Amino acid sequence: MSEEKSLNFIEEFIEADLKSGKHQQIHTRFPPEPNGYLHIGHASAIVLSFGLAEKYNGKCNLRFDDTNPVTEETEFVESIKNDVKWLGYTWDNELYTSDYFETLYGYAVKLIEKGLAYVDDSTAEEIAKQKGTPTTPGIANEYRERNIDDNLKLFQEMREGKYDDGEKVLRAKIDMAHTNMLMRDPLIYRIKHVAHHRTGDAWCIYPIYDFAHGQSDSIEKITHSLCTLEFLPHRELYDWFIEKLEIYPSRQIEFARRNMTYTVMSKRKLKQLVEEKHVNGWDDPRMPTISGLRRRGYTANSIKCFSERTGIAKRDNIVDIGLLDFFLRDDLNKIAQRRMAVLDPIKVVILNYEEGKTEKLIADNNPENEADGTRELNFSREIFIERADFMEEPPKKFFRLGPGLKTRLKHAYILECVDYKKDENGLVTEVHCNYFSDSKSGEDNSGIKVKGVIHWVNAADAVDAEIRLYDRLFKVENPMAEDGDFKDFINEDSLEIISNSKIEPALQSAADGQHFQFLRKGYFIKDKDSTNEKMVFNRAVGLRDSWAKKNK
RNA sequence: UGCCCCAUGGUGUAAUGGUAACACUACAGUUUUUGGUACUGUCAUUUCAAGUUCGAGUCUUGAUGGGGUAACCA
Numbered sequence: 301m302s303e304e305k306s307l308n309f310i311e312e313f314i315e316a317d318l319k320s321g322k323h324q325q326i327h328t329r330f331p332p333e334p335n336g337y338l339h340i341g342h343a344s345a346i347v348l349s350f351g352l353a354e355k356y357n358g359k360c361n362l363r364f365d366d367t368n369p370v371t372e373e374t375e376f377v378e379s380i381k382n383d384v385k386w387l388g389y390t391w392d393n394e395l396y397t398s399d400y401f402e403t404l405y406g407y408a409v410k411l412i413e414k415g416l417a418y419v420d421d422s423t424a425e426e427i428a429k430q431k432g433t434p435t436t437p438g439i440a441n442e443y444r445e446r447n448i449d450d451n452l453k454l455f456q457e458m459r460e461g462k463y464d465d466g467e468k469v470l471r472a473k474i475d476m477a478h479t480n481m482l483m484r485d486p487l488i489y490r491i492k493h494v495a496h497h498r499t500g501d502a503w504c505i506y507p508i509y510d511f512a513h514g515q516s517d518s519i520e521k522i523t524h525s526l527c528t529l530e531f532l533p534h535r536e537l538y539d540w541f542i543e544k545l546e547i548y549p550s551r552q553i554e555f556a557r558r559n560m561t562y563t564v565m566s567k568r569k570l571k572q573l574v575e576e577k578h579v580n581g582w583d584d585p586r587m588p589t590i591s592g593l594r595r596r597g598y599t600a601n602s603i604k605c606f607s608e609r610t611g612i613a614k615r616d617n618i619v620d621i622g623l624l625d626f627f628l629r630d631d632l633n634k635i636a637q638r639r640m641a642v643l644d645p646i647k648v649v650i651l652n653y654e655e656g657k658t659e660k661l662i663a664d665n666n667p668e669n670e671a672d673g674t675r676e677l678n679f680s681r682e683i684f685i686e687r688a689d690f691m692e693e694p695p696k697k698f699f700r701l702g703p704g705l706k707t708r709l710k711h712a713y714i715l716e717c718v719d720y721k722k723d724e725n726g727l728v729t730e731v732h733c734n735y736f737s738d739s740k741s742g743e744d745n746s747g748i749k750v751k752g753v754i755h756w757v758n759a760a761d762a763v764d765a766e767i768r769l770y771d772r773l774f775k776v777e778n779p780m781a782e783d784g785d786f787k788d789f790i791n792e793d794s795l796e797i798i799s800n801s802k803i804e805p806a807l808q809s810a811a812d813g814q815h816f817q818f819l820r821k822g823y824f825i826k827d828k829d830s831t832n833e834k835m836v837f838n839r840a841v842g843l844r845d846s847w848a849k850k851n852k
Numbered sequence: 853u854g855c856c857c858c859a860u861g862g863u864g865u866a867a868u869g870g871u872a873a874c875a876c877u878a879c880a881g882u883u884u885u886u887g888g889u890a891c892u893g894u895c896a897u898u899u900c901a902a903g904u905u906c907g908a909g910u911c912u913u914g915a916u917g918g919g920g921u922a923a924c925c926a
Contacts, residue, residue, distance in 0.1 A: 306866055333926050368925060424924055434854040434922060469924055479855045481922045490924035509926050532857065533921055554857085556919095561863085567926095609875065611865045613858090616919055620863050623876050633889060668889070699887070708885060741885065753885050820886050847887040 308612045310348075310553055314356060314524060326358035326523045330384070330391070331513065333365045334376035334497070336567040337582040337589045338383045340603065340624070344558040347607035349526055350389040361520055362391035366398045367512045369496035377497070379582070383590040387600050397516050398498045404507045404515055405459065407545050408470060408489060412451045416544055417488065418443055419454040420471050427469075430476075431484050437477035438484045444473065458491055461504045465491050472511075474540065482537050486510055514538040517550035525550045528557040529614065558610065559618040562772035563588045564779055564786055578790055579773075585827075585838050586773045586794050596770065597815060597825035597840025599635075602628040618778055625841045632815055632823045632840075637665040637672055640710065640755040641803040641818040641837075643767050645684035647759065648701075651718065652734045653681040658760070661741070663711040666817075675806050679712055682759035684802045686820075689754045690720070690731050695851075699752025701731060707752040710819060714739040714748050755819040762802035765835045768827065769796040807835065815840075 307315065317323045328349040332338065338346075353360035362384060366372045384391065411417035420427065420443040432438035446454075458468055470489035478484050488511035493504045507515075514537075517525045532554045542549050559565055564573075565588060573579050573587070582589050585596035593603065605627040610619050640663075658680045665672035685701070694702035701707055701717045708714045719732040739746040771794045779786040803818075810816065810826045818824050822842035830836045 306868085308865090312868090331926095335926080365926065371925075427924080428922085431922070436854090466924065481855085484922090487924055492924080506924095508924075513926080529857070530920060531926090533855085536856095556858085558864095609864080613865070615858050617864065620877070623864070626876060629888090638886080667886085697887095710886065744885085750885085752887075755886075817886085817888085820888070822888095843886075843888050845887070850887085 309614070310352065310524070310526065310555065310612060311355075313551075313553060314352065317523070318356065323523045326353065326356050327360070327521055328353050328358065328524055328526060329361040329363050329517065329520060329522050331363045331365045331397075331516075331527075332380050333368070333371070334373065334380060335368075335371040336376060336571055337379050337591055339565055339567070339570060339588045339590065340560060340593065340606075341558045341565045341588075342383075343387060343590055343603050344607040344610070344612075345526070345528070346384060346387055346389060347604055348555070348612060350384075350391075351608070352524070352526075353392075358523075359392040360389070361393045361395055361522070363393075363395040363397065363516060363520070365509070365513060365516075366396055366497065367506050367509060369492060369494045369506065372497050374497050379591060383594075386590070386594060387603065393520070395516075395520065396498060397512050398496060400512070400516055400519055401499060401503055401507070403519060404512060405505075407515055407541075407547075408455065408507070408511070409452065410545060411472065411488075412448060412455060412470075414544065415448060416473050417470055418446045418451050418473055419458070420444075420469050421467070424466065427487070431481065432476070434479075434481060440476050440485075444476075444485070455489075458489070458505050459503070461493070463491055465493055467491060470505075472537075472541075480533055480536055482510070482533055483540070486537060510534060510537050511541065514541055514550065514552070515545070515547065517552075518542060518545075518548040521548050522550045525552045527552060527554055529554045530557075554614070555612050556614050556617060558607075559616075559778075560588065560621045560624070561618055561777040562621050562774050564774070569786060572787070573773075576787075578787065585768070586770050588773075595825075595827065595838065597823055597838050598624070598628055599631050599815065602631045605631070621772065628823065628841050629843070632817065634668050635666075636815040636817040636823055638663075638667070638817045638819055639804055639807050640677075640757055641765070641767070641801060641807065641821060641824070642684045642686050642755065642757050642762075643798050643801045643818075643821060644687040645757075645762075645800065645802045646687040646690060646728060646731060648683050648685050648715070648731045648733055648756070650681050650683070650715065650733050650735050655681055657681070658758075661711050677711060677804065678758045678761055680758055680760055683709070683756045684759055684762060685709075685731070685754055685756045687728075690717070690728065692720070692728065699750070700754055701733070706748065706750045707754055708739070708741075708750050709756050710753050711741050712756070713737070713741075714744075714746060714750055755821075757802045757804050759802075761805050763805055763808055763835065765801045765803045765807070765837060767798040767801045767824075767837050767839065769798065769839050770794060771796070803835070803837075807837075810835075817843075 330349045350360045469487045471485045474483045535552045583591035583595045606624045661677045689700040691702045706716045713735040715733040721730040736746045774789045775791045776789045779789045823840045824837040827836040827838045
């Protein structure tokens with residue numbers, strides 16, 4: 301079955317826990333905050349948590365970490381669910397941290413009763429100042445010694461809405477001199493008179509991340525709580541709360557977030573790109589969001605393979621975006637049906653082909669998969685080919701058309717170029733050829749050997765289409781590592797729209813989400829902007845092109 | 853500056869004390885009616901130093917480098 305593969309450090313922890321009998325079954329969770337769209341980095345986290353649950357026959361929850369009502373919206377909840385589903389995962393439970401608000405409140409009361417939490421009337425500035433710095437210990441203020449009954453009463457009043465935002469907070473009472481700044485009496489509840497996307501006005505106090513996340517894990521009996529490295533310093537607090545609250549001991553394990561070249565991977569930055577209109581929305585095909593990649597024409601499978609192959613570790617990394625493209629091509633080469641589309645058309649007249657005649661040709665839909673069958677193409681005297689497939693003065697080893705050159709039309713005949721026409725600006729407007737009637741694909745008796753094969757569409761029944769080509773969003777590998785604002789490195793030429801392309805008629809029946817390979821041009825998918833009047837196709841990725849590379 | 857984490861080819865991961873592996877990229881070539889696909893070959897003495905050991909990428913110590921952390925964000 302599956303070949304022997306070494307375990308990553310998380311799998312080693314899991315197998316040890318399973319072997320020792322600490323757990324009979326593992327339970328993970330994917331806990332996004334619904335304040336934006338998921339990106340490819342999240343995809344790695346999803347593949348990790350859901351994948352581990354699958355591998356070890358465990359469970360995985362989808363939990364929305366919605367403790368900050370000012371940033372969270374239902375729109376994001378829906379998009380996140382949609383993206384996780386699209387990636388091919390089914391969560392065991394759909395949960396919300398906000399479901400636990402009452403329980404969490406109870407936990408806070410318990411902490412107060414144990415003398416481990418207190419209400420602080422200080423301002424944010426005062427609290428920040430009293431925290432000290434990494435090298436100087438913080439100092440306790442008068443509120444730290446408030447008695448339990450007063451704390452209980454005050455916290456109750458906070459909940460009842462007796463105080464304004466910022467007037468009071470609840471803090472855990474730990475150690476103001478701790479070397480870990482997070483342990484210097486961290487805030488655990490703050491007042492926000494803001495409607496929550498799910499609980500509405502039921503609450504005006506909301507728990508802080510540190511007093512919600514670990515507790516939610518514990519409530520759900522999550523065995524292994526996987527998160528990114530920046531939460532590592534939080535683990536001490538995470539464990540402290542579990543211990544003091546005497547609740548189920550979930551275990552937090554941190555891994556390095558996945559970065560990719562030529563893009564940015566933080567929700568805040570992506571949000572900025574959307575809001576400042578550098579892109580057209582969260583699902584702009586240039587965005588590294590899952591919805592953007594989907595619209596661009598990436599497959600869920602390619603994203604999964606990418607995540608699995610890049611693995612998991614604890615060191616900082618930046619993966620070449622080309623690796624994702626490799627997995628996409630690898631996937632699509634097997635499953636995408638082939639079609640012909642001429643992006644930048646130029647007319648070819650076949651002088652010795654009978655005027656008014658149309659013949660049917662047979663084209664295979666995918667040479668990699670015979671089961672995909674064949675389709676018919678019309679062929680006649682006038683066709684379109686790619687402008688780049690004709691050169692007035694072709695260089696050596698140019699296997700396409702040029703004065704006196706021969707090449708084959710895919711699925712059709714060999715052509716020999718005899719002449720061409722130019723307009724007053726020197727632009728070639730028409731190429732004139734003769735064809736060899738005995739060179740038909742599959743029954744070639746001409747004996748002529750040509751090295752090149754080019755794609756084409758029949759002029760009479762070609763369909764007009766708009767084609768959108770994309771390039772990387774940023775001009776530099778790592779915009780975050782450059783001096784200055786990351787937006788200074790945006791690639792202004794990341795979108796190229798070709799509005800006068802000619803595509804073969806079979807493409808008119810393209811289904812939503814159906815992937816195609818346009819022969820010699822790359823992998824494409826119909827965009828949602830398509831109308832009855834005009835079809836629009838996005839190019840997900842080009843084909844490898846050793847000719848273009850050599851001639852750079 | 854304090855504390856914490858990390859360090860293996862251009863990139864991402866592997867090697868669990870026994871002589872550096874896999875994938876991508878790049879380059880060269882074979883096949884090909886997609887200049888695609890497929891296939892073959894080439895590209896590292898593991899940041900540095902000292903130590904333990906018959907033997908160290910792996911263990912110890914130190915140095916160097918990179919990152920995180922000091923929000924009423926998550």
